[in-house]
Amino acid sequence: MSQPSLDVTTVGKLAESLPTPPQLTSQTADWSSVFLANYQHPGAELNEPAIPFHVLEVMDNRMQIPHERRLGEQFLSHPICPGEVFLCPAQTPQWITWKKTLNFSLVVFDPMFIKQLANEVEIVQAVEFTPQWQIFDPIIQTITNALKADLAAGCPAGSLYGQHFGTALATHLLTKFTAHQPKVSEYSDGLPHQKLKQVLDYIEANLTEKIKLEDLAKVSGVSVFYFARQFKQSMGIQPHQYVLRRRIEYAKHLLKSSDYSVARVAAECGFANPSHLSRHFYKLVKMSPGDFRNQ
Secondary structure, three states, X not given: OOOOOOOHHHHHHHHHOOOOOOOEEOOOOOOOOOEEEEEEEOOEEEEEOOOOOEEEEEEOOOOOEEEEEEEOOEEEEEEEOOOOEEEEOOOOOEEEEEOOOEEEEEEEEOHHHHHHHHHHOOOOOOOOEOOEEEEOOHHHHHHHHHHHHHHHOOOOOOOHHHHHHXXXXXXXXXXXXXXXXXXXXXXXXXXXXXXXXXXXXXXXXXXXXXXXXXXXXXXXXXXXXXXHHHHHHHHOOOHXXXXXXXXXXXXXXXXXXXXXXXXXXXXXXXXXXXXXXXXXXXXXXOOOHHHHHHO
Protein backbone atom coordinates (compact mmCIF):
# COMPACT_ATOMS: atom_id res chain seq x y z
CA MET A 1 0.00 0.00 0.00
CA SER A 2 1.40 3.43 -0.92
CA GLN A 3 2.03 5.88 1.88
CA PRO A 4 -0.22 8.98 2.10
CA SER A 5 1.67 12.19 1.36
CA LEU A 6 1.11 15.53 3.00
CA ASP A 7 -0.02 18.29 0.69
CA VAL A 8 2.99 20.51 1.37
CA THR A 9 1.29 23.44 -0.34
CA THR A 10 -1.55 23.33 2.17
CA VAL A 11 0.74 22.60 5.10
CA GLY A 12 3.08 25.34 3.97
CA LYS A 13 0.23 27.80 4.32
CA LEU A 14 -0.06 26.73 7.95
CA ALA A 15 3.61 27.59 8.47
CA GLU A 16 3.12 30.88 6.60
CA SER A 17 0.19 31.88 8.82
CA LEU A 18 2.68 33.25 11.35
CA PRO A 19 3.94 36.79 10.61
CA THR A 20 7.64 35.80 10.71
CA PRO A 21 8.80 33.06 8.28
CA PRO A 22 10.39 29.87 9.62
CA GLN A 23 14.16 29.48 9.91
CA LEU A 24 13.94 25.91 8.61
CA THR A 25 11.19 24.12 6.75
CA SER A 26 10.82 20.70 5.16
CA GLN A 27 8.75 22.20 2.32
CA THR A 28 11.11 20.77 -0.32
CA ALA A 29 12.55 17.84 1.67
CA ASP A 30 10.09 15.27 0.25
CA TRP A 31 9.55 13.64 3.65
CA SER A 32 5.99 12.60 2.67
CA SER A 33 4.74 11.58 6.11
CA VAL A 34 5.77 14.57 8.22
CA PHE A 35 6.22 18.32 7.81
CA LEU A 36 8.42 20.48 10.05
CA ALA A 37 8.82 24.25 10.36
CA ASN A 38 11.19 25.75 12.93
CA TYR A 39 10.80 29.30 14.22
CA GLN A 40 12.47 31.97 16.27
CA HIS A 41 9.41 34.16 16.48
CA PRO A 42 8.83 37.49 18.26
CA GLY A 43 5.67 38.05 20.27
CA ALA A 44 2.52 37.60 18.20
CA GLU A 45 -1.13 36.65 18.20
CA LEU A 46 -2.34 33.74 16.08
CA ASN A 47 -5.93 32.70 15.50
CA GLU A 48 -6.05 29.36 13.71
CA PRO A 49 -9.37 27.85 12.59
CA ALA A 50 -9.73 24.08 12.67
CA ILE A 51 -7.14 22.56 10.33
CA PRO A 52 -7.13 19.03 8.88
CA PHE A 53 -3.77 18.00 10.39
CA HIS A 54 -2.43 16.81 13.73
CA VAL A 55 0.09 19.41 14.96
CA LEU A 56 2.80 19.17 17.60
CA GLU A 57 4.23 22.44 18.91
CA VAL A 58 7.65 21.61 20.35
CA MET A 59 9.16 24.43 22.43
CA ASP A 60 12.87 25.14 22.42
CA ASN A 61 13.02 28.33 24.48
CA ARG A 62 15.57 28.52 27.28
CA MET A 63 13.36 30.40 29.72
CA GLN A 64 9.70 30.57 30.65
CA ILE A 65 7.61 32.70 28.28
CA PRO A 66 4.16 33.93 29.45
CA HIS A 67 1.40 33.07 27.03
CA GLU A 68 -2.33 32.53 26.69
CA ARG A 69 -4.15 30.22 24.33
CA ARG A 70 -7.48 28.62 23.62
CA LEU A 71 -7.00 25.00 22.55
CA GLY A 72 -10.32 23.55 21.53
CA GLU A 73 -12.63 24.36 24.43
CA GLN A 74 -9.80 24.79 26.95
CA PHE A 75 -8.41 28.20 27.93
CA LEU A 76 -4.79 28.16 29.11
CA SER A 77 -2.74 30.87 30.76
CA HIS A 78 0.69 29.79 31.96
CA PRO A 79 4.38 30.38 31.20
CA ILE A 80 5.59 28.09 28.42
CA CYS A 81 8.48 26.08 29.88
CA PRO A 82 11.62 24.91 28.07
CA GLY A 83 10.92 21.58 26.40
CA GLU A 84 7.14 21.83 26.67
CA VAL A 85 5.05 20.21 23.93
CA PHE A 86 1.48 20.98 22.86
CA LEU A 87 -0.62 18.50 20.87
CA CYS A 88 -3.37 19.98 18.73
CA PRO A 89 -5.41 17.23 17.01
CA ALA A 90 -6.87 17.73 13.56
CA GLN A 91 -9.99 19.90 13.39
CA THR A 92 -9.17 21.63 16.69
CA PRO A 93 -9.31 25.46 16.56
CA GLN A 94 -6.57 27.37 18.36
CA TRP A 95 -5.95 30.95 19.49
CA ILE A 96 -2.51 31.86 20.91
CA THR A 97 -0.78 35.02 22.07
CA TRP A 98 2.69 35.58 23.55
CA LYS A 99 4.82 38.68 24.16
CA LYS A 100 8.49 37.61 23.97
CA THR A 101 10.55 35.84 21.31
CA LEU A 102 9.76 32.14 21.31
CA ASN A 103 11.76 29.29 19.76
CA PHE A 104 9.62 26.38 18.63
CA SER A 105 8.93 23.84 15.90
CA LEU A 106 5.67 22.80 14.32
CA VAL A 107 5.59 19.09 13.45
CA VAL A 108 2.60 18.19 11.29
CA PHE A 109 1.02 14.83 10.41
CA ASP A 110 -1.77 13.91 8.02
CA PRO A 111 -4.51 11.92 9.85
CA MET A 112 -4.61 9.51 6.89
CA PHE A 113 -0.95 8.63 7.48
CA ILE A 114 -1.61 8.13 11.19
CA LYS A 115 -4.55 5.88 10.38
CA GLN A 116 -2.54 3.80 7.90
CA LEU A 117 0.33 3.49 10.37
CA ALA A 118 -2.12 2.30 13.03
CA ASN A 119 -3.27 -0.41 10.63
CA GLU A 120 0.31 -1.44 9.86
CA VAL A 121 1.20 -1.90 13.53
CA GLU A 122 -2.08 -3.76 14.11
CA ILE A 123 -3.86 -1.19 16.28
CA VAL A 124 -7.51 -2.18 16.08
CA GLN A 125 -9.05 0.70 18.06
CA ALA A 126 -9.97 3.95 16.36
CA VAL A 127 -7.20 6.53 16.69
CA GLU A 128 -8.33 9.34 18.97
CA PHE A 129 -6.07 12.22 20.00
CA THR A 130 -7.20 14.86 22.49
CA PRO A 131 -5.76 18.38 22.95
CA GLN A 132 -2.84 18.19 25.39
CA TRP A 133 -0.32 20.62 26.83
CA GLN A 134 2.51 20.64 29.37
CA ILE A 135 3.86 17.46 27.78
CA PHE A 136 7.51 16.92 28.67
CA ASP A 137 8.66 14.01 26.54
CA PRO A 138 12.36 13.47 25.72
CA ILE A 139 11.54 11.23 22.74
CA ILE A 140 9.52 13.98 21.05
CA GLN A 141 12.30 16.48 21.73
CA THR A 142 15.04 14.13 20.51
CA ILE A 143 13.29 13.22 17.26
CA THR A 144 12.33 16.84 16.55
CA ASN A 145 15.94 17.91 17.07
CA ALA A 146 17.10 15.10 14.78
CA LEU A 147 14.73 16.25 12.04
CA LYS A 148 15.92 19.86 12.39
CA ALA A 149 19.54 18.73 12.20
CA ASP A 150 18.85 16.76 9.01
CA LEU A 151 17.28 19.83 7.37
CA ALA A 152 20.20 21.99 8.45
CA ALA A 153 22.62 19.43 6.96
CA GLY A 154 20.81 19.45 3.60
CA CYS A 155 19.19 16.01 3.99
CA PRO A 156 22.34 14.07 2.96
CA ALA A 157 20.53 10.72 2.86
CA GLY A 158 17.67 12.20 0.86
CA SER A 159 14.16 11.81 2.21
CA LEU A 160 14.94 8.54 4.04
CA TYR A 161 16.01 10.17 7.32
CA GLY A 162 12.93 12.37 7.64
CA GLN A 163 10.59 9.57 6.64
CA HIS A 164 12.15 7.17 9.14
CA PHE A 165 12.08 9.55 12.09
CA GLY A 166 8.68 10.92 11.10
CA THR A 167 7.31 7.38 11.24
CA ALA A 168 9.05 6.78 14.58
CA LEU A 169 7.54 9.95 16.04
CA ALA A 170 4.07 9.12 14.73
CA THR A 171 4.34 5.63 16.26
CA HIS A 172 5.35 7.17 19.59
CA LEU A 173 2.29 9.42 19.50
CA LEU A 174 0.06 6.45 18.74
CA THR A 175 1.37 4.43 21.67
CA LYS A 176 1.61 7.23 24.25
CA PHE A 177 -0.91 9.96 23.46
CA THR A 178 -4.05 8.30 22.10
CA ALA A 179 -7.02 7.36 24.24
CA HIS A 180 -6.25 3.61 24.22
CA GLN A 181 -2.40 3.69 24.24
CA PRO A 182 -2.03 0.32 22.46
CA LYS A 183 1.06 -1.89 22.44
CA VAL A 184 2.88 -2.16 19.12
CA SER A 185 3.85 -5.64 17.96
CA GLU A 186 7.58 -6.32 17.52
CA TYR A 187 9.44 -8.51 15.05
CA SER A 188 12.63 -10.10 16.33
CA ASP A 189 14.01 -11.29 12.98
CA GLY A 190 15.60 -9.25 10.21
CA LEU A 191 14.72 -9.32 6.53
CA PRO A 192 14.98 -12.68 4.74
CA HIS A 193 18.29 -12.98 2.87
CA GLN A 194 16.77 -12.75 -0.61
CA LYS A 195 14.62 -9.74 0.30
CA LEU A 196 17.60 -8.00 1.87
CA LYS A 197 19.64 -8.60 -1.28
CA GLN A 198 16.85 -7.11 -3.40
CA VAL A 199 16.77 -4.02 -1.17
CA LEU A 200 20.55 -3.57 -1.28
CA ASP A 201 20.59 -4.04 -5.06
CA TYR A 202 17.83 -1.43 -5.39
CA ILE A 203 19.86 1.03 -3.31
CA GLU A 204 22.99 0.46 -5.43
CA ALA A 205 21.02 1.00 -8.63
CA ASN A 206 19.48 4.25 -7.36
CA LEU A 207 22.24 5.94 -5.37
CA THR A 208 22.05 9.06 -7.53
CA GLU A 209 18.24 9.19 -7.32
CA LYS A 210 15.77 10.00 -4.58
CA ILE A 211 15.33 6.86 -2.49
CA LYS A 212 12.15 6.80 -0.45
CA LEU A 213 11.43 4.64 2.55
CA GLU A 214 8.18 3.41 1.04
CA ASP A 215 10.06 2.31 -2.12
CA LEU A 216 12.46 0.19 -0.04
CA ALA A 217 9.57 -1.20 1.98
CA LYS A 218 7.77 -2.14 -1.24
CA VAL A 219 10.85 -3.98 -2.51
CA SER A 220 11.09 -5.88 0.78
CA GLY A 221 7.37 -6.70 0.86
CA VAL A 222 6.71 -5.34 4.37
CA SER A 223 5.23 -2.14 5.76
CA VAL A 224 7.26 1.05 6.14
CA PHE A 225 7.16 0.72 9.93
CA TYR A 226 8.47 -2.85 10.04
CA PHE A 227 10.91 -2.41 7.15
CA ALA A 228 13.06 0.11 9.04
CA ARG A 229 13.20 -2.14 12.09
CA GLN A 230 13.96 -5.32 10.16
CA PHE A 231 16.59 -3.59 8.02
CA LYS A 232 18.44 -2.46 11.14
CA GLN A 233 18.22 -5.97 12.59
CA SER A 234 19.79 -7.30 9.38
CA MET A 235 22.42 -4.62 8.75
CA GLY A 236 23.07 -3.11 12.19
CA ILE A 237 22.28 0.43 10.98
CA GLN A 238 19.22 2.35 9.82
CA PRO A 239 18.39 2.57 6.08
CA HIS A 240 19.33 6.27 5.87
CA GLN A 241 22.73 5.56 7.45
CA TYR A 242 23.39 2.75 4.97
CA VAL A 243 22.43 4.94 2.00
CA LEU A 244 24.65 7.76 3.23
CA ARG A 245 27.61 5.39 3.58
CA ARG A 246 27.06 3.95 0.11
CA ARG A 247 26.92 7.49 -1.33
CA ILE A 248 30.22 8.31 0.35
CA GLU A 249 31.71 5.12 -1.12
CA TYR A 250 30.47 6.16 -4.55
CA ALA A 251 32.00 9.61 -4.00
CA LYS A 252 35.33 7.95 -3.16
CA HIS A 253 35.12 5.97 -6.41
CA LEU A 254 34.41 9.10 -8.49
CA LEU A 255 37.19 11.08 -6.82
CA LYS A 256 39.73 8.39 -7.73
CA SER A 257 38.41 7.35 -11.15
CA SER A 258 37.40 10.68 -12.71
CA ASP A 259 38.48 14.30 -12.94
CA TYR A 260 35.07 15.52 -11.77
CA SER A 261 35.15 18.57 -9.54
CA VAL A 262 34.05 18.11 -5.93
CA ALA A 263 30.89 20.04 -6.80
CA ARG A 264 30.06 17.59 -9.58
CA VAL A 265 30.87 14.60 -7.37
CA ALA A 266 28.49 16.01 -4.74
CA ALA A 267 25.74 16.36 -7.33
CA GLU A 268 26.38 12.89 -8.79
CA CYS A 269 26.14 11.34 -5.32
CA GLY A 270 22.92 13.06 -4.31
CA PHE A 271 24.31 15.74 -1.95
CA ALA A 272 22.74 19.18 -1.86
CA ASN A 273 26.08 20.99 -2.33
CA PRO A 274 29.85 20.42 -1.99
CA SER A 275 29.97 21.53 1.65
CA HIS A 276 27.42 18.87 2.60
CA LEU A 277 29.49 16.23 0.84
CA SER A 278 32.67 17.47 2.53
CA ARG A 279 31.07 17.47 5.98
CA HIS A 280 29.83 13.89 5.78
CA PHE A 281 32.88 12.69 3.86
CA TYR A 282 35.10 13.91 6.68
CA LYS A 283 32.90 12.26 9.33
CA LEU A 284 33.23 8.86 7.67
CA VAL A 285 36.61 8.99 5.94
CA LYS A 286 38.44 11.35 8.37
CA MET A 287 39.74 13.54 5.55
CA SER A 288 38.38 15.99 2.99
CA PRO A 289 37.41 14.89 -0.54
CA GLY A 290 40.40 16.85 -1.90
CA ASP A 291 42.87 15.21 0.45
CA PHE A 292 41.39 11.79 -0.37
CA ARG A 293 41.85 12.41 -4.11
CA ASN A 294 45.45 13.59 -3.66
CA GLN A 295 46.65 10.89 -1.28
